[in-house]
Amino acid sequence: MNDKRTNIIRPLKIGNVMLENNLALAPMAGTTDLVYRSICRELGAGLTVTELVSARGIVYDPQLKKTYRYLEIMPEENPVAIQLFGSEPEDFKTAINTVLSHPLLGQCALIDLNMGCPVTKVVRQGAGSALTKDPEQTARVMAASAAAAAAYGKSVTAKIRTGWDDDSINCVEIARILEKEGAASITVHARTRSQMYSGKADWGQIARVRDAISVPLYGNGDVDSPASAEAMVAQTGADGIMIGRAAQGNPWIFARFFSESEIAAKLDFQTDGMPPKQTRILWMLRHLDGMISRVGEEVAIREMRTQTVCYLRGTHNAASFRYRLMLAKTRAEVAAILDEWLQES
Template identity: 40%
Template sequence: MAGITNAAYRRLCAEYGAGLYVCEMITSRGLVEGDETTKRMLVFDEAEQVRSVQLYGTDPVYVGKAAEILCADYGVGHIDLNFGCPVPKVTRKGGGGALPWKRGLLARILEHTVAAAAPYGVPVTMKTRKGLDDDHLTYLDAGRIAQETGCASIALHGRTVAQAYSGQADWEAIGALVDHVSIPVLGNGDIWEAADAVRMVEQTGAAGVVVGRGCLGRPWIFRDLAAAFEGGDVTTLPNLGEVAAMMRRHAELLVEHMGEERGCKEFRKHVSWYLKGFGAGGQRRRDLGLVSTLADLDLLLAELDPNEPFPVAELGAPRGRQGSPRSRVVLPEGWLDDADGSDCHLQESVDETTGG
């Protein structure tokens, strides 16, 4: 999740539970060409045991070179290729969730990446969606290609690009992909609580789950997930005082990695997610959303009622962006005319990571 899963938030989530925490998406071209913004995103916390990066790209050569740089220069131990982003500025260039329509191009990107990472023993995985829309599904072909090119696993978000984040995720599609390939399939979509993850695995046969929006303002969900997959029944219900302590820790880690001014600015976007459902008051929320120093944050957090119980009505409720389905997917001209794309050449911009 662009702008969310930086080193500070990955560290915070890891402190609450087991899992693999993936760096926010970076562009292969930006890395290969030495773009400073891209390189600043490749910061890892000293406590990260496995450095995991999500890589975006549309040019097989660039993606392969970027994979080699990640392995050789950054000590990355896992590369995940993003073929699921639904943002128009990405899909209009044939990237993200649009790319799997071009089966030949997808295969070439995966081949180059797997070959570049193999000498370092680094596994390559990919994430995708069901397809462009209900009339242009790609996930079964994408799974086959991932398996044939040597990917270690594939994650499927049970929505189409046209759906974006609206509606409900189609878990039946995840089950269909499990039956279609022999490599592990990870399920993604509508995992808001640990019980959802257990239910998804039981219903689909998936080997595991990928959590995105479900962890916004809830770093403790990974503790619940770890317990659930070990057979426990844990639902963490922190009171507002405990949530405030998490907020303080999050801000502290951001400041540690980015400096106080930038770290506090980065923290602001998380306030509404942490406080969702709590009666913190509109003015206090606004003040927290403008915080500029840790000292100011401490004063504002001290004003919250530490004994206010967790708003149980929020359990199972969607978090983060949702929106409405799109009437059409923005694609390059003539994109649907050829489903192979073996000779397809696309332009990849450096700043497309802001798409999410």
């Protein structure tokens, strides 16, 4: 790899949390489980975020019987933010109290509010990206959340999109409101809700938000290498870089930002920006084994399928191996398929 050491990496302070660096793994439902997050941390991500969890779901489940699996964090992955979604200030207040009074969950670094999810079942409740269509409700949610977290000495951050659609871009207005009501940092995913995940991220909107607020800002959308991160930061002035899809099945992307580090040297990046297959398999099995030890073989294999196949990205004949991995039911089967993949030139 010829990625030079980038000059965009630096420590970042959010509220009273000092982050080692300004790289973050984006929250991704079904992808950013706690084992994967801890791997990304080890490989260089300065901050990770859980997938979105319903604030109302926590209100109805105060013992966290159903939601714990999605909220669980590992102390060694810290700093980690726990992400909540919802539409009612009272739900956030109760959920934040429940989370922050829990002996393990209360060790999280930050609470993050999801104000960007485009999924119908979330926006139908007025949550996710729908919340930011209503600036007053957005303000109430932020204020209630910040106050609830402050009682535990914690800060609250928020992740937004640029707007609902091209005719209602309002990220500058929303970011100003969020800052006023106590957000310790803001992430802008530079797409509208209508775009979902398609089209190009509009980094120009990140720049507009940067000019409008004083708290740290993470730029998000279409960063897939140190070079694209540098371009995003140069165009926007963003303080932090949040990486989503490019990290799926590719936790090593974070190590590429530290090309002089010991871990990067060990990874021996190839011209495609990936470690050799053998190394990829070792890390992938580590991820799988970590999940197996938590949820058992059957559930781990089933739930990790979409991630397992991402680990094969960009390799010759990947499609046929991916297909077989989707059908695998045991760790032994997964390992045997990966062994064949290793032999494939």
